[in-house]
Amino acid sequence: MACLFWFGMALLLFVLPAKSDDIPDGAHSTDCRDCYFVVTVDVSFTGEELHFEAVDETGVYPITQQYSAKCGYTVSVLPRTHQVELRASYFSCHTENKDDDVFTFNFNLISNHEGKQVTYALKKTCTPSLPWSPREVTCETNYMEVSVSSEMACPSGETSDDWNAEKPAPAAPDWQVVFHRAEEQLTPMNLSVAREQGYSIEMTDRRIVIRTAYGQPHSSSLEVNGVPVEVVHATLFSKQSWVFIIVDLVAACSMHEGSYHDSGYMVWETPELLNPLQSGLNNTEVNIGIRGELVQQPAAEERGFIVEKHDGLVEISIPYNAEGAYRKSFVSGGLHEFYVFNLYLEQIFVNKDHEETRQRYHRMLASPLLPLHVFTVNQAVVEEHEFTVYLGDVPDDIELSAVELNGHRCDAPFKNTSGHSVIEVFHPNNTHGYTLKVPFDDPVVLHQLSKEDEAMKHILEVNYTLTVLPENEPYFHLTSVVALSDIAPPEIDAVCAESGIIFKLDNRPFDYLWHISIGSDLLTPELATQKGYILTNDSQSLLLEVPLFTHGYVYEDFSLKGFTGTFEMLVKDRETSEVLSSALKTCQFTATEFIVCSTDGKITVVADLSLGGIPARSTLRSTYCGPKEADDTRALFHFPLNSCGSTVKLLNQRVTYQNEIIYSKRHFSESKVDSEPITERLIVQCVYPLAGLHRLFSVHKFESDTAGVGKIIRTSQSSAESQETTTVKPRLQELYVPKLNPAQI
Ligand SMILES: *[C@@H]1O[C@H](CO)[C@@H](O)[C@H](O)[C@H]1NC(C)=O
Ligand SMILES: *[C@@H]1O[C@H](CO)[C@@H](O)[C@H](O)[C@H]1NC(C)=O
Ligand SMILES: *[C@@H]1O[C@H](CO)[C@@H](O)[C@H](O)[C@H]1NC(C)=O
Ligand SMILES: *[C@@H]1O[C@H](CO)[C@@H](O)[C@H](O)[C@H]1NC(C)=O
Ligand SMILES: *[C@@H]1O[C@H](CO)[C@@H](O)[C@H](O)[C@H]1NC(C)=O
Ligand SMILES: *[C@@H]1O[C@H](CO)[C@@H](O)[C@H](O)[C@H]1NC(C)=O
Numbered sequence: 001m002a003c004l005f006w007f008g009m010a011l012l013l014f015v016l017p018a019k020s021d022d023i024p025d026g027a028h029s030t031d032c033r034d035c036y037f038v039v040t041v042d043v044s045f046t047g048e049e050l051h052f053e054a055v056d057e058t059g060v061y062p063i064t065q066q067y068s069a070k071c072g073y074t075v076s077v078l079p080r081t082h083q084v085e086l087r088a089s090y091f092s093c094h095t096e097n098k099d100d101d102v103f104t105f106n107f108n109l110i111s112n113h114e115g116k117q118v119t120y121a122l123k124k125t126c127t128p129s130l131p132w133s134p135r136e137v138t139c140e141t142n143y144m145e146v147s148v149s150s151e152m153a154c155p156s157g158e159t160s161d162d163w164n165a166e167k168p169a170p171a172a173p174d175w176q177v178v179f180h181r182a183e184e185q186l187t188p189m190n191l192s193v194a195r196e197q198g199y200s201i202e203m204t205d206r207r208i209v210i211r212t213a214y215g216q217p218h219s220s221s222l223e224v225n226g227v228p229v230e231v232v233h234a235t236l237f238s239k240q241s242w243v244f245i246i247v248d249l250v251a252a253c254s255m256h257e258g259s260y261h262d263s264g265y266m267v268w269e270t271p272e273l274l275n276p277l278q279s280g281l282n283n284t285e286v287n288i289g290i291r292g293e294l295v296q297q298p299a300a301e302e303r304g305f306i307v308e309k310h311d312g313l314v315e316i317s318i319p320y321n322a323e324g325a326y327r328k329s330f331v332s333g334g335l336h337e338f339y340v341f342n343l344y345l346e347q348i349f350v351n352k353d354h355e356e357t358r359q360r361y362h363r364m365l366a367s368p369l370l371p372l373h374v375f376t377v378n379q380a381v382v383e384e385h386e387f388t389v390y391l392g393d394v395p396d397d398i399e400l401s402a403v404e405l406n407g408h409r410c411d412a413p414f415k416n417t418s419g420h421s422v423i424e425v426f427h428p429n430n431t432h433g434y435t436l437k438v439p440f441d442d443p444v445v446l447h448q449l450s451k452e453d454e455a456m457k458h459i460l461e462v463n464y465t466l467t468v469l470p471e472n473e474p475y476f477h478l479t480s481v482v483a484l485s486d487i488a489p490p491e492i493d494a495v496c497a498e499s500g501i502i503f504k505l506d507n508r509p510f511d512y513l514w515h516i517s518i519g520s521d522l523l524t525p526e527l528a529t530q531k532g533y534i535l536t537n538d539s540q541s542l543l544l545e546v547p548l549f550t551h552g553y554v555y556e557d558f559s560l561k562g563f564t565g566t567f568e569m570l571v572k573d574r575e576t577s578e579v580l581s582s583a584l585k586t587c588q589f590t591a592t593e594f595i596v597c598s599t600d601g602k603i604t605v606v607a608d609l610s611l612g613g614i615p616a617r618s619t620l621r622s623t624y625c626g627p628k629e630a631d632d633t634r635a636l637f638h639f640p641l642n643s644c645g646s647t648v649k650l651l652n653q654r655v656t657y658q659n660e661i662i663y664s665k666r667h668f669s670e671s672k673v674d675s676e677p678i679t680e681r682l683i684v685q686c687v688y689p690l691a692g693l694h695r696l697f698s699v700h701k702f703e704s705d706t707a708g709v710g711k712i713i714r715t716s717q718s719s720a721e722s723q724e725t726t727t728v729k730p731r732l733q734e735l736y737v738p739k740l741n742p743a744q745i
Contacts, residue, residue, distance in 0.1 A: 021118050021119065022120070023045075023046075023109065023120040023122065024046075026042065026045065027041060027042050027045035028040060028042065028045075028046075028109065028120075028122070030105075030124040031124075032126030032128075032129075033087075033292050033293070034129065034294075034360070035089065035138060035360065036088055036090060036138075037086075037087065037088040037103075037124055038085060038086070039052075039087075039088070039107070039109075039124075040084070040085050041084045041086075042082055043084055044082045046109070046111035046113060047112055047113030050084060050109060050110060050111040050112065051110050052075065052107055052108065053108040053110065054071070054088070054092070054105075054106070054107050055094065055106040055107055055121070056094040056095075056096065056106065060108065061093070061094055063086070063107075065142075066213075068143075069143045069213035069214075070093075070143070070200050070211065070212075070213060071092055071200060072088060072095075072140075072200070073086065073087070073092055074086070074087040074088075074140050074141055074142050074143075074362065076141065076342070078326065081326065087140070087292075088107070089138065089140075089145055089211075090103040090126065090128065091147060091207075091209045091211070092105070093200065093202075094106070097204050097205070099206075100132060100204050100206050101127060101128075102125060102127050103126050103128075104125040105123065105124050105125075105126075106121070106122075106123045107121075107122055107123075108121055109122055132147070132149065132207065133348075134149045134151070134355045134356060134357070135148050135149075135355070135356070135358070136358050136359075136360075137251050137252070137253070137358070137360070138359075138360045139251075139253030139254070139359070139360065139362070140362050141362050141364060142213060142214070143211055143213050143214065144211070144212055144232055144253050145209065145210070145211040146210055146211075146232075146249050146251035147204075147207045147208065147209040148247065148249060149206060149207055150203075150206050150207060150208060151206075174190075174238055174239060175191050175237070175238045176188040176189065176190055176191075176237055176238070177189060177191065177194045177201065177234050177236050177237075178234070178235050179218035179233065179234050180233040180234070181220045182220050186218060188237075197216075198212065198213060198216060199211070199216070199234075200212070201236070208236065208247055210232075210234055210236075210249050210251070212251070214230055214253075214255075218232065218234075219231060220233075221255070224273070224274060224312075225272075225311060225312040226313075227254055227255075227256050227269050227270060227271050227313065228254070228255040228256065229252055229253065229255060230252070230253050230255050231250065231251070231252040231274070232249075232251045232252075233248075233249070233250045234248075234249045234250075235247065235249070236249065252274035253274070253361070254269065254270035254274065254361070256268055256269045256270060258343075258363065258365035258366070260320075260367040260370075264319055264321070265306070265317040265318060265319055265320065266318045266325075266339065266341055266365040266366075267315060267316065267317050267318075268315075268316045268343055268363060268365055269315050269316070270345075270347070270361070271313055271314075272309060272313060272314055274359075281349040281357065282349060282350050282351075283309075283314065283347055283348070283349050284348050284349065284350055285346075285347070285348040286345065287300075287345070287346045287348075288300045288307070288316065288318075288343070288345055289343075289344030289346070290303070290323055290344070291324050292342075292344050293344075294344070294346055303319075303323050304318075304319040304322055305322065314347070316345065318365065320341075320367055322341065324341065324342070325339050325340065325341040326341070327339050327340075327395065327397075328340070328397065329372060329397050329398050329468045330473075331468050331473040331475045332369060335371070335372040335398075335468075335477075336369040336370060336372050337370055337372040337395065338367050338370060339367040339370075341364075341365045341366075342363075342364055343361065343362070343363040343364070343365050344361065345360065345363070346358060346359070347359045347360075347361075372395070373393065374393050374394050374398075374466065374477055375391070375392050375393055376389055376390065376462070376464075376477070377389070377390050378479075378481040378483075379435075380481065382483055382484070382485055385440045385441065386437055386438065386439045387436070387437065387438040387439075387440070387445070387458070387460050387481055388435060388436070388437050389435075389436045389462060390433055390436075391433055391436070391464060391477070392431070392433035393431050394431060394432050394433055394434070394466065395431055396430045396431070397468060397469045397470075398466050398467065398468050398469065398475075399412070399466070400412060400422070400424075400434050400464060400466055401465050401467040401474070402464075402465040403422060403436060403462060403463070403464055404462070404465075405420060405438060405444040405445075405460060405461075406444050406459070406460060407461075408444045410422070419439065419442050419443075420436065420437060420438040420439070420444065421437050422434050422435070422436050422437075423435045423437075436462065438460055440458045440483065440485065444460070445458050445459070445460055446458070446459040446460070447459070449487070449513075450484060454487070454513065455485060455486055456486075456487045457482055458483045458484075458485065459480070459481075459482050460480070460481050460482075461479075462479050462480070463476055463477075463478050464476065464478075464479075487510055487513070489514055489571040489580045489581045490508065490511055490514070490571060491505065491581075492504070492516075492571070492581075493505065493583075494569075494583050494585035495585075496585070496588070497545070497587075499547050499548055500545055500548045500550070500565075500567075501545075501565070501567045501585050501587055502543065502544070502545045503543070503544045503545075503546070503567075503569050503583060504544075505541065505542050506540065507537070507538075507539060507540060507541055507542055512574070513573075513574055514572060514573055514574050515571070515572045515573075515574055515577070516569060516571055516572075517570050517572055518551075518552045518567075518568070518569060518570070519570075523535075523569070528544070531550055531551045531552070532547060532550045532551075533546050533550060534547070544569070546567050548565055549596075549707075552567055553566065553707070554566045554567075555598070558596070558604050558606075558636065558638065559636065560606060560629050560631055560634055560636055562588060562589050562591055563588075563589060563591075563594070563596070563604075564587065564588050564589070565587055565589055566584065566585065566586040567584075567585055568583065568585075569582065569583045570582045571583075591606065592606070592634065593606055593607055593712060594710075595684055595686070595710030595711065596707070596710060597687075597688070597707055598708075599703065599704045599705070599706065599707050600703065600704075601642070601701075601702025601704070602638060602639070602640055603637070603638070603639055603640075603641055603657070603686055604636070604637070605638075605710070605712065606634055606636045607634060607635055607661050607682050607712060608633060608634050609633060609635055609663050609682075610633035611680070613663030613664055613680060614663070614664070615630040615631065615632070615633060615634055615635035615663065616630040616635065617663065617664065618630070618635050618661050618662060618663035619661075619663075620637060620639060620645060620646075620659050620660065620661060621645030621662065622643070622644040622645035623662075624644075625639055625644035635663075637661065637684075639659075640702070641657040644659055645659060646658060646659040650690065653689065653691065654688065654689055654690055655687070655690050655693060656685060656687045657685065657687075657688075658683060658684070659684050660681040660682065660683050660684065661681065661684060662679060662680070662681045663679075663681075663682075664678065664680070681715060682712055682714055682715075683711075683713035683714075684710070684711070685711040685712075685713060686708035686709070686710050687708055687710075688704050688708040689706065691705075692704050692705035692706050693705075
C-alpha cells in the first residue's frame with residue numbers, strides 16, 4: 001500500500017488477473033462522485049454472497065470490514081433493492097492517483113453463486129468535477145478522512161513565521177505524527193508506527209490525507225450542543241534540512257444516530273460548528289444528496305427535505321417516504337415496518353481568509369420498528385347474498401399467499417371460480433389490497449340462527465396469510481364477518497289426490513320459529529289422529545294427507561259432475577300467531593253420489609237414482625223441493641237443513657237433521673200400464689255435534705263449528721212400509737266415502 005506514485009501507473013495494466021469472467025449486463029455499475037467511486041452490484045445477477053478486492057501493482061487486497069475502514073472503502077447493502085454498494089474514496093489505499101486529478105480504481109468482484117466462485121475484474125477512472133477544497137473532511141459510515149492541501153501545511157499562529165512555503169516532501173522518512181486528545185498531547189510516533197495502529201497517512205502530489213476508523217484510541221468523543229461528536233486531531237511534523245514543517249489535521253464528525261418523529265420525519269443533527277478548533281469558521285451551505293448525488297436547495301425542498309439551523313445545530317428532516325428512502329416490512333411479534341434513508345450531506349465552511357472546508361457525511365438513518373396496520377372492511381350488501389371483504393393498505397413487499405375461510409384453506413394463485421374469489425387491487429401509493437367475495441351459500445360459510453334477530457346469521461372467519469418478501473416470513477391477519485339475512489317461513493307444496501289433498505314441506509332446523517295450523521288448531525300428531533288426517537313427519541320433511549270430508553274443507557261449485565274442495569294450511573308466527581303465509585289448495589273432485597252438510601246449515605246431496613226413478617221428478621219430503629239439477633240417473637238437491645220437511649232429532653249430544661229423496665220407480669210391466677208407480681225413498685241425514693251449534697232452533701240462521709257428517713241411507717222396503725222410517729231398519733251405508741277422481745286445479 002503506502003503512497004501511490006504516479007509513475008507506478010504503467011505497471012498496473014499488467015497485474016490484472018489473467019483469469020476473469022465477463023460480468024453480466026446490468027449486473028453492476030461504477031460511477032464517479034465528488035470524492036469517491038461508487039460501485040453498485042445487483043445481487044440478483046451475481047448471487048447474494050459477494051465480496052470485493054482492491055487491486056494495484058503491489059497485489060490484490062481483500063476488502064474486509066477492518067481493512068475497508070483503514071483504507072477508505074465502504075460496503076453497504078441497500079435494503080430491499082437487491083443491491084450491494086461499494087464506495088471507494090479517491091484517496092483509498094489502492095487507487096491510482098495522477099496529480100490528484102485522475103483516479104483509477106481496479107477491483108475484483110467475486111461472487112459465489114450456487115457454490116461456484118466467479119471473479120470479475122473491473123476498472124473505473126474518474127476525474128472529480130470540482131477542484132479540491134483546501135480542506136476536505138469525509139465522515140463515512142465506517143471511517144473519517146481528512147485531506148488538506150499541501151499549501152495549508154503551515155499552521156496559523158506563531159509557527160507561521162518558520163514556514164518558508166516549501167512543499168513537504170512526502171517521501172521524507174522523518175515525518176512524525178502526534179495526536180491530541182482533548183487538552184492532552186500524546187507521544188509522537190513515526191508514520192510506520194501510526195499505520196500499524198490503524199491510521200492511514202498518505203501524502204499525495206498536492207495533498208496530505210489521514211484516515212481513521214471511528215473509535216480509535218487517539219480520538220476524542222465530545223458533546224457539542226447536545227450532539228455527540230468524534231474528533232481526531234493530528235499534527236504532522238517534519239524537520240527537513242533546516243526547515244521545520246508542521247501540518248495540523250482535524251476531522252470532526254457528528255455521531256448523531258438520527259431520530260424518528262411521529263410526524264413521519266427522520267431527523268439528523270450536527271452542530272453548526274463541530275469543535276472549538278473550528279471557531280472562526282462559518283457554515284455557509286448545507287446540501288443534501290439523494291443516492292450520493294447532491295441536489296439543489298429547491299429540489300430538496302420539493303422532496304420535503306427540511307434544513308433548519310437553530311441553537312447552534314443544523315437539523316435535517318427527511319420524510320420517511322422521501323425519494324431514495326427504503327421501506328421494509330418486518331414480522332416481529334406483529335406486523336411492523338421501518339424506513340431507511342442513506343443520507344448524503346455536504347456542509348461548506350469558510351474561515352476568515354475565505355478558505356473553504358468541505359465536509360461530507362454518509363449516514364444511514366433508520367426509523368424504529370413501527371407498527372404496520374393492514375385493515376379489513378366488510379363491504380357486503382346483504383341483498384347480494386355474498387360477503388365482500390376488502391383487505392387494504394398492504395405494502396408492496398407483502399403479498400397474500402393464502403386465505404383460510406372458516407378453516408378451509410385456499411392458496412395463491414387464487415382461482416376465479418363461481419364460488420369464492422380473491423381479486424387484487426393496486427393503488428398508486430404503493431399499497432395494494434385484496435377483495436374477497438364469498439357467497440352466503442358457499443359451503444364454507446357457517447350459518448347460525450339468531451333468535452333475538454329472528455334472522456339467519458352467516459359467519460365467515462378469515463385467516464389471511466400475508467407473506468413478507470423476500471424473507472417469506474408469514475403473518476396471519478384475522479377477521480370475522482357476520483351478515484344477517486331474513487329467514488322465510490316454510491314453503492308448503494300441495495297436490496290434489498284422488499281422495500283428498502296432500503301437503504308437503506321440508507323440515508328446516510329453524511322451523512320452530514313458526515306454527516303450522518289448520519284454522520285455529522295447531523297441527524300436532526294428536527290433532528291429525530283426531531281429525532282423520534294422515535301425518536308423516538321425519539327430520540327431512542312433513543307430509544300431511546287430508547282426506548276429503550275431513551275437518552277443514554270448504555266445498556263449492558256443486559254440480560252433477562262434482563265439486564271443488566279447498567283446504568288451507570296456515571303458517572303462523574310462534575309468538576304473535578300472526579299468519580305469515582298459507583297454502584290454500586283447491587281441487588276438483590268427481591263423484592257419482594255424495595252428501596255435504598255445511599257449517600252454515602245447507603245440505604247438498606247428489607243421489608244416484610238409477611234404480612228406476614226419473615231423477616228430475618224426484619222431490620224431498622216437501623214435494624215443493626225438487627232437484628236443482630238432474631240427469632238420467634242422478635239428482636242434485638241443495639236445501640237448508642230446517643226446510644223441505646226435514647226432521648230434527650237430538651240424541652247423545654248430537655243433532656240429526658233428516659230428510660228423504662222421494663222418487664217414483666218406473667214400472668216396466670207391459671200388462672199393467674196404468675198401475676200405480678212404486679214410490680221409493682232415500683234418507684239423507686246430517687249429524688252435527690250439539691256442542692258446536694250456536695243457534696239450534698233458529699229457523700233463519702244456522703251456524704256450526706264443524707261441518708256435519710252426512711249419510712245417504714237406502715231402504716230396501718216399498719213405499720208403504722218405508723214411511724215408518726223409525727221402525728224400519730235402514731241399510732246403513734257406512735260413513736259415506738264417495739269414489740273420487742284426482743283432478744288437479
Ligand atoms: C519508527 O519508530 C519505531 C519505534 O520507535 C522504530 O522501531 C522504527 O524503526 C521507526 N521507523 C522508522 C522508519 O523510523
Ligand atoms: C460569520 O458570519 C457572521 C454572521 O453572519 C459574521 O459576523 C462573521 O464575521 C462571519 N465570520 C467569518 C469568518 O466569515
Ligand atoms: C373474476 O371474475 C369476475 C366476475 O366474473 C371478473 O370481473 C374479474 O375480472 C375476474 N378476475 C380475474 C382475475 O380473472
Ligand atoms: C392508499 O390508497 C388507497 C386508495 O386510494 C387508500 O384507500 C389507502 O388508504 C391509501 N393508503 C395509505 C397508507 O395511504
Ligand atoms: C391462521 O392460519 C395459520 C396457518 O394455517 C395457522 O397456523 C394459525 O393458527 C391460524 N390462526 C388462527 C387464529 O386460526
Ligand atoms: C316434525 O318433525 C320435526 C323434526 O323432527 C319437528 O321439529 C316438528 O315439530 C314436527 N312437526 C310436527 C307437526 O309434528
